[in-house]
Amino acid sequence: MKFLLKILFFSALISLYACSKKTAITTISESHVIINSPKIDSAVYKTILPYKKTHDEQMYAVIAKSEDALVKGDVESTLGNFFCDAVIYETKKLLGKDSMLLDVAVFNKGGLRNSLPKGNITIGNIFELMPFDNELVMLKLSGSQFKDMCYKIVEKGGIPIGGMRLIMKGSEPTNITVNGKAFDETKDYWVVTSDYLANGGDSYNFFKNPKERKAMNVLLRNIIINYCEDITKLEQTIKPKLDGRIQLSK
Helix, strand or coil: CHHHHHHHHHHHHHHHHHHHCCCCCCCCCCCCCCCCCCCCCHHHHHHHHHHHHHHHHHHCCEEEEECCCECCCCCCCHHHHHHHHHHHHHHHHHHHHHHHHCCEEECCHHHCCCCECCEEEEHHHHHHHCCCCCEEEEEEECHHHHHHHHHHHHHCCCCCEECEEEEEECCEEEEEEECCEECCCCCCEEEEEEHHHHCCHHHCHHHCCCCEEEEEEEEHHHHHHHHHHHHHHCCCCECCCCCCCEEECC
16 A cells, blocks of 8 residues: 555656756657558458458349439439439328328438439449438428428529429529429418428528428438339339429520
8 A cells, every 4th residue: 555655645746847847849750650551451351251242242232223313403403303203102102091291302402412324223333322320200391381491492502302393584583383283372281301401401491390290200212212123123223314393494
């Protein structure tokens, strides 16, 4: 015990002495450590190999085929159209007997992080498209909230939408239709989107105070994977399209 007390006493003295001493930088030197060496640690590699094999098998699994590349674009895009239509299809499946409840899908360009290739589409491609764990949310908007959303679509120069059409005339949305019917500001509409946007992300403030909100408890990424698998089971391919759902006024 006495020995321990002596150690603590001398440690305290050394600390006090160090604190009382003024220090100054006299020289500066630099060195570089190369970390991209081609050498592989065989022990580590052997350890992770079984996991890498399983990971690769999953990521490279082909789940659909596309007749052309799905890419981003201004105003309207083949990638945005595919994404929104896929989400509507799978959300209606989740809703079952309440499928007619859903009206529209609305997302943002920034949420789609990568294009999808022509030909084979893998699970890895979908992870590259949607690397974030965003979940599916349904929002019930009043007619005025829906109209605010349409103004935002125009303000952003067009965003991914499904189930609706409109013409951008200057800063105004015109000729708005929902499921083939003229937009009615006295009605409520159900919109499916991501939890990120539902919380007002990317300045989608019109989503922040919906009349109702339904959490679907499913990742958006899984929704797209499910859609790809579903159409493959039906022996169908993805057919990228631009159908004029958003148009610029001439």
